[in-house]
Amino acid sequence: MSLLLDEAEEDAFTELFNISFGMTAATLSEMVDAEIELSVPCFSMLTEGSLVDTIREMYGSAVGLVGMRYRFVFSEDHAIPGMAGLLIRAADLGHFLDALHGGPVPEAYAEQVATDSMQLTGEVLLYTCASSLSLLFASEIDGEKPVFFQGDPGVLSDYLSLSESHDPARSLLMLRVDFSLKGKGVSGSLLTWMDGEGLPLLKTEIDHFIAVHMA
Secondary structure (H helix, E strand, O other): OOOOOOHHHHHHHHHHHHHHHHHHHHHHHHHHOOOEEEOOOEEEEEEHHHHHHHHHHHHOOOEEEEEEEEEEEEEOOEEEEEEEEEEEEHHHHHHHHHHHHOOOOOHHHHHHHHHHHHHHHHHHHHHHHHHHHHHHHOOEEEEOOOEEEEEOHHHHHHHHOOOOOOOOOOEEEEEEEEEEEOOOOEEEEEEEEEEHHHHHHHHHHHHHHHHHHHO
């Protein structure tokens, strides 16, 4: 992770996201009545131009994705824009909906149920993820309503960008944790990516977290 962080900062950064993703997993566990297994969070630097290819490498060209834009607001002049996402293979979407509803969803209603259920799931999970981080950072949070998409992520490049003007060269920090629903045949990922220009501010907030919580 090329953030120019020292060892203590990297440990703190990992701990922050362990806490956040742990809260999100606990919420998901209650929603699907199943144990959630999580991977260790991983971090990577990429660009907006490579984001779609990264998602395709993870889950192929047919995905189910709920995305929510947000901003960590530290002051009127200091904010970090980002997006949180719940990502699964489209082939697993039916199993995920069955887990949410406690049984098979009738095929005739599957499309509408998928849209309604995934947007609601996104509102709960993604806001839990982003808001728990904002609490740890002692920031305010502005969040937009989540949007659900099913299909090839290639048509989402504009939506996945962090501004109205898609900038392929924009640097992003992506944080990822993979999950599986034990006994439900479903796996996926919780993701969040942030504007690379906000990394100096993020480093400052990590140092503040260390001073307050890990000194």
